[in-house]
Amino acid sequence: MRLVEVDPDDEGHVGTLTRLIEVARAHDDPDAFVQTVEDVRNEVRYGGDLEPTQVVLLLDDTGAAVGHLGLWVPQHDNRHLVDARFSVVPDRRGQGFGTLLLEELQRRTLALGRTTLWIGVAADDASSTRFLAQHGFSPGSRDARRHQRLAQVDPETIAAVERDAAAHARDYVLERVDPPYDDAHLTALIPAMAAINDAPTGALTFEDEVFDLDRMREIEQARALRGERARRVLARHRGTGAVAGHTYLTVRPWAPTEAYQWDTSVARVDRGHRLGLALKIEMMRWLAETEPQLEVVETWNNADNVPMINVNEALGYRLSRTFATHQKVLDA
Template sequence: MDIIPLDHDDDVMLKELFGVATRSESVSRVQPIQRTEDEFLKMVRFSFPGEREESVVAVVDGSPVGWARVFFPERDNLDKCWSHLEVDPQHRGKGVGTALVDWMEQQARAAGRDMLLTEVFVPVGDRESHADREFALRRGFTVSSIEIVRSLPLPVADDVMAEHERRAAEAMGDLYELTVHVDGVPDELRQGVCDASNRLILDAPTGDVEFEPESMTVDDYETLLQHLRDTGRTMVTAVAVHRESGVVAAYTDLSIPTGDPHVVFQWGTLVLPEHRGHRLGMAVKVANLEELARLAPERRSVQTMNDEQNPWMVQINKDLGFAIIEEALTMKKAF
């Protein structure tokens, strides 16, 4: 087995890795993510501003059997890095994963990072015994937090939506203006959305790992939108603006992918601490779901993740009808 750097311009290798990732996720996830080959290639080649990535491929007899990626934030949280590992199911248990984790740890140490983070997805009830968790534990990782993956069947019943919309409107009163936008918010809202998104990692529970605010800029936001357009994704964003101050008090994003015609992904949702208590979280989610029903009525579910120690967002999701489908263990290794 050889461990070689990934050449992002090598179409042949990337297409083979698409097969590796697809087969790996098919046995590692309860609801594997469906992607087109083109979407996969564009995703792997995309670099988000302010983040550096290093990737390698495990090759046996000239064919890839696994790959590893390490992501290094370069503006904030400079003591940490995130990692992602995929091993073809038929090559598991043969040292491929161990070799790739060795490489990831070497890169983290070489970059002066104190912590390597990753996610392990497990079926409900398997958080204490799943093979992927046990593999990470043997390598010196520990569980730092647990997120619950939930799925909402679509369409949501009209009476359920109407009741949540009514209660949210009563709580908001005339204090906030609620708007929904497709493929990015207008220029005057972009800084506010970036500010809210950057503090999401602070306000959402993260177990025993502490984070700094992130540093997405308005230019970064446009770069992300261009990447979504390139991959054929549609993003729907609901925003609640405080009328008196003009501050973006709450936002939420839905991402509609091209590779799976049935699912939609719930991305970030945040209500600023000083604006909580007005049911803004429910308001923006309902507004986004209504726009989703108009844009993509053929979609059959929305998938989301929330830390199990986030009772407020968990309750909103339960009230809307989200049901648990699997769990995501955030694993850390400190150096």
């Protein structure tokens, strides 16, 4: 057996990793978006906010790739944590490769001075759940993936929801904002971004994420470097001009019929005005004008985040699958 670090500039490494991920996805989770070479390279090179995912391939004695291990190691906060993913190709499972990868993961985590491991698997994947339990992991939180298939969304339903939201949000104005964003804009966004910390995280050991101007710059720089088209809608209070909430979405030019809906958050003092609905409906209107080829939007929520789930269900998002994040605290 041999472990090989994946270099994002090595076309062979990235191609092998992409094929391995896709074989596992097609077998285990066919409703998930296809992952392309561009997606995989971006994740290894940039991550979501210039914190790249560290990835290794597991090669067997013939040199064939049989599995992979990915580690996201947060740097701004939660410096106790490693959030990991791993896979073994379906026809090589049950041969000890998963155990080998998990042992390597724990070794690397301790070498980084971290103490807490997360691994996410489908909640209905009994085999993976048993495997993690055998190695000392326990379930800590559940997240639900939903898809909004635009051709199946009823325009009259959306119009009715929009009228209701507008009646409650009269004190706010919605703004469509394209990148690049200057420092004044990013600074004004910080309270709305930080509001995401109010989302539930179950029993996971997780500190609030701290957003400052440097971090906001890094998030936007990573999006630009990844080559994605970003869309953000803001809600501003008419009286103060303060940013009360935002929603953020990206479209990948190499997969233009799909979009990822990222954070939608509203500052505590501005909740109760249907701003989540208003923001996301305005995003839908904008996308209809600028991304008419779009077919499906994916979003994730903690399974206990009832207010946001209700917003998404009202807008035609339907459950795709539920996932569980399992946690293990290591002995230093």
